Amino acid sequence: MRLLLLALLAKEPAHGYELKQELEQTFGSAYPSPNIGQIYVTLGRLEKDGLVRAVDVEQSNRPNKKVYHLTAAGRDALVTWAAEPTEGPRVRDEFFMKLVLAPMTGIADRMALISRQRRHYLGLMRDLNDLADRVDPGNHVELLLIEGAMLHLQADLDWLQRCQEDLR
Template sequence: MRLPLLALLAKEPAHGYELKQTLENLLGAAYPQPNIGQIYVTLGRLEKAGLIEGQDISQSARPNKRIYQLTPAGRETVAAWFEEPTDEPRVRDEFFMKLALAPTPGDQIALINNQRRHYLNTMRDLSKLAATEDRDNHVAQLLIEGAMLHLQADLDWLERCQEELE
């Protein structure tokens, strides 16, 4: 949550609830909805770390709101995040560990079949979500498509595992 909030604040100053709404609108229903409490806790930590600074703004008939903006150190942190490649591939995989440690070949095949069913159900759910998601929200559509492509690759890999074990 830390770096996505900094990236949003790199675009413009905002308060916590605006950041939550922006994330929800940008990522759509396919991405877990951010918890407003987590956002405010993270903003407090970022401010203590000197990456953002907040300013209280008076509002009539409402409590003050705190608007946050990046500090120079925060801008450097965001720039470094965007420049750094994301770690891939997943070498430490819990399913593979289960597969490797399953007591018998029959148990391994059962694990593969169970995982395959899970991936296919997830793929079906994502397809439904893609059909209901706002077509103009290209970021959310790309997120769903990327998840589906990863699932397809995982399904192909399960097929390869099963071929090798049989």
């Protein structure tokens, strides 16, 4: 959330509710809508860390609002983030840990775990397909986000099949 807010503030100063709206408009319904409280808490931390500064703006019929501006340190943090590669595959996969530990501990049957996980992934895939059907075809950002999630799910489903074959 921190870096998303910094990126939006690099575009222009804004207050918390404007940032929430911008996130929702940019990423659409495929991206979980952030809680406004989480946004303001994060902005407070960014301000404390010197990455943004808040300016009180007077309003005539409402309480003053805080408009946040990106600082030079915030821009540096954003540039560093953009330049760094994003983490790759998960080596510490929680499902795989369950799968490996199940026979040692007797907590679950491996094939039952695989079947349950497969059903879960297929349900998520159906949800993403439904979501894709409701997206405005002109919203390329949201469609790419959904497509990326679907491709990751398909890879996870393929991997589950491999696990099932190897662990029989």
